[in-house]
Amino acid sequence: MPDTILVPPDHTAPAVFTRAQLEWLPWLEPLAVDAMTERHVASLVDAARIKSPYFRLLARDPDALEARTRTDKDIFYNADGGLPRAERELAAAATSRFNGCIYCASVHARHAAVYSKREADVQRLLDDGVTAELGERWNAIVAASVALSATPITFGPEHVDRLRRAGLDDLAIADVIHAAAFFNWANRLMLSLGEPAAAEG
């Protein structure tokens, strides 16, 4: 029998960008837990991700999922200098806001707010979009993320120079580049393989 798409159950679609916890409902059949091989399970990297329909769907191509996940973790969690975690999350949230990924923006705006303790600024990014006034250092990071996310890409020497003037060294600038680039990867999977839903209750 040919494969078919999934029809998500009745749910409330979020109508605004939010820092609230959202669910994600797949449009294609994730692997069933009891049908997963050792290779599928290993590709999740974090065992707890077996609960996630998103990761069980991506596990259908386990080599791609595992490499994706390990790339993600080093870009965001590697604490050897460079950009503070809060600002890597800011680049992720700004990219997601610009591309229109409500689910990704919710997760990474939450992280950006927690690590920076600047909830009001993060919320302004969600409410007003990528032209929100967030202070020069954050404005420079958001502008660089947006220019890198445009297709064709509009990121240029002026963005590097502005980030330097805002106090970023070249490793930190490379972190902005990688965080924004990575969310151009993540946004496209999240937006095209399923949809967000407001959490129950």
Place this chain on the structure above:
Amino acid sequence: MPRTDADVIDTLVGIVPGSPLDAIRARRPEARSQAQATYRALFEPDEPRDMTGAERFAVGAFIAGLHGDRETAAFYAEHLAAAGATVTVCKAVDAAIAEAAARGPYGHYPGGPLTRENADGPTYRPSASTRGALGPRLAAAFEHVHLLVFHPRDAQPAALQALLDAGWSTTAVVTLSQITAFLSFQVRVLAGLRTLAGRT
């Protein structure tokens, strides 16, 4: 198919050992090696399963071309030819890039206050001659790739149904989606690092 042992990002940026960007990439060693591992998994997999090598590189060349990155598009086009694609298919990829040019991201939001940010833009349907040269399976893939590259927030389940109808399995759709999403990452890392290299 020849294996690409050299790091693709280093090669396409022109990063040489001992350079400032080599030192910067060395500080994020897993990001560097696993981006390369993703390239291998998606373009030179141990088992191609239900997406051929030529299909993978055709999509890769199309995506890089949509971003206006000629050098990266040429890299994937060379691998497409090496994977045994006919001249007809190689030319159809170039024709598709020219037909499908747009500026993104655009698209629509669910009903509510965000609809004031709705932005219209083109939906790509290959010309009859391009469709004929690509074949129905690859033509369906290119339509989906264009959606993901330029207006991913317009994605709906019907777009996935169109791929299934064109003979793509669920697992192959996951691989196609990963190729599109990964290339969207790779061309941005390339653009960013090339720019940074020019200012170092």
